Amino acid sequence: MAVEVENLSYSYGKTVALEDISFKIHEGEKIAILGPNGAGKTTLLKCILGILKARGKVSVLGRDPRRDREVLKLVSYVPQKSSLSTDIPLRVIDALRTASEEIDFEILRKLELEEKTRVLFRELSGGFQQRVLIARALMRKPKLLLLDEPFNGVDVVSQKKIVEVLEKIDATVIVVVHNINPLLHSLHRVMLLNKRIVAFGKANEVFTKENMLKVYGTEIPLVVCENGITHPLYGDQHG
Ligand code: ATP
Secondary structure, X not given: OOEEEEEEEEEEOOEEEEEXXXXXXXXXXXXXXXXXXXXXXXXXXXXXOOOOOOEXXXXXXXXXXXXXXXXXXXXXXXXXXXXXXXXXXXXHHHHXXXXXXXXXXXXXXXXXXXXXXOOEHHHOOHHHHHHHHHHHHHHOOOOEEEEEOOXXXXXXXXXXXXXXXXXXXXXXXXXXXXXXXXXXXXXXXXXXXXXXXXXXXXXXXXXXXXXXHHXXXXXXXXXXXXXXXXXXXXXXXXX
């Protein structure tokens, strides 16, 4: 099992962020976590990483990340709005080397970064910076990849490149997203979270009128695409 969580709860002082969360993610599965602002999505990723010490069982690749920090060598995490220090004039190639001495040119090619290796990271556009951060996470050859809002401020071309790469990797992938549509066809399962798990399963089982109302507190239109997959429509682009 890649991740196993049982009866997990986490509070920041008096603010309850997560309550009685239980789920299992198999190795190689690609899942997305959705929910409104403040639903506890980032908190859940940090509990999986053992950064936050939650109550309950947390197991990553069969080990407890709260006690066994070595297991994190097998995990890559790209936090929300993450960046690299822009005080240091770091070239892309050097930024990548901070993750892995050995540069995987195949990853660079797939993310169309070959031409950018000599460019300063801080001079790249937001979308290309995100591609570099994902390339960097992948070069560590993780068994588990956690991405928090990888599409924030990223245009459709960069989104597409990122999705294509995620589709092809063998690692287990957990992505926190607000707009799931660019990624939906590449996922095995989707989790709806609002402090508790409202639903976790295949898109067509999870995206129901009732579940969306329960998690977001408002109606969200649902459409079935030509491949028979249900998509939520939040006034965004259908991937
Ligand atoms: P968003 O979609 O806005 O990024 P989220 O689903 O990732 O939200 P979290 O960031 O996990 O939600 O926050 C869950 C709850 O915990 C919120 O009520 C938030 O205000 C609270 N919270 C998060 N971090 C802290 C912190 N460091 N100290 C106190 N409260 C926090």
